[in-house]
Amino acid sequence: ELKVEQNPLFLSMQEGKNYTIYCNYSTTSDRLYWYRQDPGKSLESLFVLLSNGAVKQEGRLMASLDTKARLSTLHITAAVHDLSATYFCAVYSNFGNEKLTFGTGTRLTIIP
Amino acid sequence: GAGVSQTPSNKVTEKGKYVELRCDPISGHTALYWYRQSLGQGPEFLIYFQGTGAADDSGLPNDRFFAVRPEGSVSTLKIQRTERGDSAVYLCASSLGSGVWGYTFGSGTRLTVV
Numbered sequence: 001e002l003k004v005e006q007n008p009l010f011l012s013m014q015e016g017k018n019y020t021i022y023c024n025y026s027t028t029s030d031r032l033y034w035y036r037q038d039p040g041k042s043l044e045s046l047f048v049l050l051s052n053g054a055v056k057q058e059g060r061l062m063a064s065l066d067t068k069a070r071l072s073t074l075h076i077t078a079a080v081h082d083l084s085a086t087y088f089c090a091v092y093s094n095f096g097n098e099k100l101t102f103g104t105g106t107r108l109t110i111i112p
Numbered sequence: 113g114a115g116v117s118q119t120p121s122n123k124v125t126e127k128g129k130y131v132e133l134r135c136d137p138i139s140g141h142t143a144l145y146w147y148r149q150s151l152g153q154g155p156e157f158l159i160y161f162q163g164t165g166a167a168d169d170s171g172l173p174n175d176r177f178f179a180v181r182p183e184g185s186v187s188t189l190k191i192q193r194t195e196r197g198d199s200a201v202y203l204c205a206s207s208l209g210s211g212v213w214g215y216t217f218g219s220g221t222r223l224t225v226v
Contacts, residue, residue: 004154033214042203043155043217050212088154098143098168098210102154 002027004091006103014111016078021106023072023089031092032072033100034063036085043088046074076108084110114138116218118204124224125194133189133221137206144187145205145215146179155203161187194225 003026013019023032031050035043047056049065049072056063060083062075072089086107090100117136125131137144143162147155157171161181169179176194181187191198201220207213 031212035217042219043205045214045216048212048214090154092211098160098162099145099157099171100147100155100211100215101157104154105152 002029002091002093002101004089004101004103006087006089006106008106009104010107010109012109012111013076013079015080018078019076021074021076021087021108023074023091023103025070025072025091025101027070027093028067029070029091029093030067032065033090033092034072034074035088035090037088037105038085046087079110081110081112084108116204116206116216118202118218118221120221121219122222122224124226127194127196127225129194131191131194131223133191133202133223135187135189135204135206135218137185137187137204138216139185141206141208141216142184143207143209143211144181145207146187146189147203147205147217149201149203149220151200158189158202191223194223196225199223199225 005024034046047063052067054065060077065072086105088105090102119134145160146158149155159179160168164184176192179189201222203220205215205217207215
């Protein structure tokens with residue numbers, strides 16, 4: 001059974017600082033997704049990572065995928081308040097079914 | 113439509129009642145998914161449709177839950193004899209083919225069983 005772990009679960013950081021959220025998963029996969037969720041809202045797609053070594057950047061966020069280590073990172077550069085949200089990674093299993101398995105999420109709070 | 117539409121946005125029902133939740137996917141998206149998100153948790157997979165057929169229903173928790181997609185577009189998630197533990201946000205997502213280009217989620221239906 002595919003398991004997905006994120007850490008940290010909670011992160012409070014000051015504006016202007018850098019930090020990284022980690023997503024580890026337990027079985028072979030070469031497709032990983034990052035989503036943002038604001039309170040009471042649905043999931044907003046941030047990145048789709050489709051191969052080992054994939055790196056994508058959008059504004060102050062950068063995501064990478066290492067399929068050998070079964071690890072993805074979401075790096076935040078010079079955080080600003082409007083990045084406060086919960087971030088989820090979701091892993092697509094290579095073993096025939098089509099479902100995504102989500103991590104428990106990282107609740108990020110940016111302090112002015 | 114422009115996005116994935118879910119109705120109702122909120123539903124309060126009494127324990128034991130029957131509810132239906134509707135999802136209207138993005139036009140042309142052949143794949144449709146239902147997930148359930150409990151408070152403070154990540155979404156959990158319920159069922160996946162490719163066209164009209166349920167290709168994977170392994171996430172449905174028990175036989176009180178059932179979903180249909182009769183014409184390959186709109187889907188309805190049906191819950192019989194609701195229990196308080198069914199309270200959650202039910203999310204629908206759709207994708208073009210196998211999701212290589214990503215999945216688009218709807219805004220969800222918040223179900224509260226009292």
